[in-house]
Amino acid sequence: MTDSDGTYNVAKVESQMRKGFLEFPVLLIIGTKPTYAPDILKQLKQANLLVVEGTLYPLLSRMKRSELVTYVWEESKSGPPRKIYSLTKAGENALELIETAWKKLDTSVNKLIKQYEK
Amino acid sequence: MTDSDGTYNVAKVESQMRKGFLEFPVLLIIGTKPTYAPDILKQLKQANLLVVEGTLYPLLSRMKRSELVTYVWEESKSGPPRKIYSLTKAGENALELIETAWKKLDTSVNKLIKQYEK
DNA sequence: ATCAAGTACCTTGCATTACATAGTACTTAA
DNA sequence: TTAAGTACTATGTAATGCAAGGTACTTGAT
Incomplete structure (x- = not known):
């Protein structure tokens, strides 16, 4: 969802909303x-x-690479250490944008459903 | 969204819902x-x-191939003839399934949003 | 000590999808 | 006959979800 330079591309948000x-x-x-x-x-x-x-780990790696999330290692009492992920500032901003896109999509689709059901 | 034998795969619906x-x-x-x-x-x-x-035409072709839709040619007064698409019976059934999956997804996502906003 | 089981993270290859781009073909009107 | 508008099609690329397989750390039973 980010360009090669790492900036968040708003135009891609809605495209991705219909894909990944x-x-x-x-x-x-x-x-x-x-x-x-x-x-x-x-x-x-x-x-x-x-x-x-197999889906989640690559996704987390991608989001780390594009700096939407970051992580700290944390010891565990029942196995190997864990990567605890949290949002970066950029991640929070991206989330706001995605949420807006989602609500728009939600409204549009539900409108189409109503049309169909008539 | 269909298996190689043409049957509609319910398990794939939710997967596709997050993709195409x-x-x-x-x-x-x-x-x-x-x-x-x-x-x-x-x-x-x-x-x-x-x-x-470039997105829609291949999609229509895929849906025709998997028999969710069909079409009839119709003459136009302002250009070449048109392929008028309509749902097949299988398409109507698929649509019901997808709609159910959508409503489930809609509910789930909106629940996650509420959690986040707290 | 050793080994099995549970936990956590990672990688590779494949099928599918959305898109940009370019192309073919029919119709009407200048 | 030529140009513009309309409708459909084809090709190549990037991104995604997933199956499958692998590495490594910890604990507890033998």
């Missing part, structure tokens, strides 16, 4: 409370968004 | 009233879903 949509709920989850991959998977599952490791 | 999302509004538009590509583009634009020819 997953970034949005992941940003929401991380934004609500910093956490690590397996917990994000759990929360997505609770939200009926079934995602697998 | 566009099929849904296009099915809604065609389902509301049979029409042709340039008009579909107009309706999508009115619904704030900016799509270009």
